Amino acid sequence: MSRTKSLWVRSAGMLLLLFLIGNVGSMTWRWGRPYLLGDPLADFPRVFLWAWERPENLEYLDPRQAGVAVLAMTLTLEDVRVTARPRMQPIRLPEGICAIAVIRIETGSSVLHDRIRRETIRHILDTAAATGAAGIQIDFDAVASERPFYRNLLAELRPQLPPGMKLSITALTSWCLYDDWISGLPVDEAVPMLFRMGAGDAAARRLLRSGDFRAARSRFSIGVSLDELPPRVPGGRRIYIFNPKSWTRESVNDALRVARELQ
Numbered sequence: 001m002s003r004t005k006s007l008w009v010r011s012a013g014m015l016l017l018l019f020l021i022g023n024v025g026s027m028t029w030r031w032g033r034p035y036l037l038g039d040p041l042a043d044f045p046r047v048f049l050w051a052w053e054r055p056e057n058l059e060y061l062d063p064r065q066a067g068v069a070v071l072a073m074t075l076t077l078e079d080v081r082v083t084a085r086p087r088m089q090p091i092r093l094p095e096g097i098c099a100i101a102v103i104r105i106e107t108g109s110s111v112l113h114d115r116i117r118r119e120t121i122r123h124i125l126d127t128a129a130a131t132g133a134a135g136i137q138i139d140f141d142a143v144a145s146e147r148p149f150y151r152n153l154l155a156e157l158r159p160q161l162p163p164g165m166k167l168s169i170t171a172l173t174s175w176c177l178y179d180d181w182i183s184g185l186p187v188d189e190a191v192p193m194l195f196r197m198g199a200g201d202a203a204a205r206r207l208l209r210s211g212d213f214r215a216a217r218s219r220f221s222i223g224v225s226l227d228e229l230p231p232r233v234p235g236g237r238r239i240y241i242f243n244p245k246s247w248t249r250e251s252v253n254d255a256l257r258v259a260r261e262l263q
Contacts, residue, residue, distance in 0.1 A: 039220045040188035041166055041238065044134070045098050047259040049252065050223075050242045056091040058247055065256055067098035069137055069240060073127045074104040075120055079111050082119040100168065101133040105140035112149040121157050128161060135166035137191075147181055158186040170223060176213035183215045190218040191240055194233065195225035224262070226254060233262050 045067040052071050076083040128136050142150040171190040175182050182190050212234050221238035239259040243251055
């Protein structure tokens with residue numbers, strides 16, 4: 001697949017994903033040696049900027065410095081249907097960028113049955129095919145009663161993804177510490193979210209002063225926010241960085257500096 005300038009554009013109220021990303025393995029430059037042995041995303045950038053639902057222009061970003069994880073779709077799961085809300089805000093990316101398509105899942109019902117799971121998977125696969133991204137990242141804060149649904153969804157989704165496409169999930173910090181239910185999930189990485197942690201904040205900070213996460217797949221990456229940085233994290237991790245505002249050259253430079261300090 002040729003590498004070309006990537007755009008998410010809004011047209012007639014529908015998202016057009018014109019997002020042709022070159023195969024990561026065929027890129028002419030290298031991200032460098034992996035920091036941690038066994039990292040399934042070792043060939044990916046060591047830094048990703050999260051681009052949420054707001055207009056973004058990142059054409060100036062050097063693809064050798066960072067990738068971009070773009071919110072592409074939000075799925076709301078209800079009793080009888082799945083409501084798909086594609087990205088409506090434009091985003092501009094540079095040629096050669098390594099991009100991950102993020103799919104946010106929200107629930108409006110406590111009844112998540114098989115048909116809802118199949119419809120959710122269909123939307124995820126459609127997004128994966130339309131974007132041609134290097135990976136898919138699912139952002140779903142599943143409560144305890146939703147975990148069997150989520151586990152089955154991932155198990156059914158994984159073998160249907162395009163060959164070579166990586167599967168990432170975000171993870172509440174508690175899932176990676178004392179409430180480890182994600183071990184064994186068929187994913188390439190689980191990204192511990194080290195911000196907006198609420199009640200889990202104190203426990204996470206105590207552990208991170210001297211220890212590490214329990215779930216193996218959560219030991220390759222971390223997620224932080226520019227407005228809520230942790231004092232310390234385990235070293236050698238891929239850093240996903242959230243910005244509560246639109247990205248600017250200044251905030252991108254801040255994010256790259258933060259990543260260097262945390263790694």
